[in-house]
Amino acid sequence: MNQWNCLIVDDEPIALEIVENYCKQLSNLNVVGLCKNALEAREALQLHHVDILFIDINMPVLSGLAFIKTLKKMPQVIFTTAYKEYAVDAFDLAACDYLLKPFSLERFIVAVDKAVEKLLPTQALASTTREDKNEDFTFLKAEGKLYKVFFNEVLYVEASGNYTRIVTAQQTFLPAITLSATAEMLPNHLFLQAHRSFLINKSKITHLEGNRVFIGAIELPIGSNYKERFLEDLGL
Structure with a gap:
């Protein structure tokens, strides 16, 4: 141990x-x-x-x-x-x-x-070599290109039909994968589900107000079915 x-x-x-x-x-x-x-x-x-x-x-x-x-x-x-x-x-x-x-x-x-x-x-x-990948980033295929995306740069992820909007401070990616598939490739200790359509990088949260979570000026909803678990994962 x-x-x-x-x-x-x-x-x-x-x-x-x-x-x-x-x-x-x-x-x-x-x-x-x-x-x-x-x-x-x-x-x-x-x-x-x-x-x-x-x-x-x-x-x-x-x-x-x-x-x-x-x-x-x-x-x-x-x-x-x-x-x-x-x-x-x-x-x-x-x-x-x-x-x-x-x-x-x-x-x-x-x-x-x-x-x-x-x-x-x-x-x-x-204890491993630098060849062990995907510890802090992943590759996304979007719009015919392959992008390297660092997890700590992602602000939030939003479901958009069979696509997913992955939003960083610099740009937005739209890979042809579902939100659930995206959730599997993201570190679950960092990304929390606040709504059936949103995964949020908790390190980017600036404040909470009612059923809303803010990343700076960006306002995102907290779903009633997810609120208790979301707050619990934040330690509240």
Whole structure:
């Protein structure tokens, strides 16, 4: 079984203790440090390899959100906070999950599983050669041409009959494949289904409002049958 190093950052001693105890319940987690603020966390990250970072948002000197923005190499980040209103900002920073205090051990395990799911492909990629393709891009045939499309450049995907509109910031592709076939070639940890006709790159989401999700000025619907799962996948 893989062992994952964890760092816990919170200015509340009780919160630190709770997350540490939860980590002890999972044999694949190894706590390498407990920090009371972001500056202590910065030092810990320089001393230890950290796979999963559990961090509060409201802390003295430097908030959890501000601290994450300073990191060049990010571990899998799980925010632990009592404030729901920071969720969109957290996911805009590509956070793995967002735990609202007080959270249960069951909800904690769900968050850890999400982090481990993202860590495993990274570890596998590091041990293989560059010949292993399709880790971060795919090739699409559209309009008689073959395009190389990087997953992290795709904003959203929209069903259009037997075609699919794949929209990036630079251009739109219209391959002759269905939305379900497109979903199979996209990394499911990054692309979430918000509507029967839309897959959305969660790292591009800027905010949510009612039954709408926004990518900058782009407004997309959240289907009533998909809303609960969509919000759950965002950690809300």
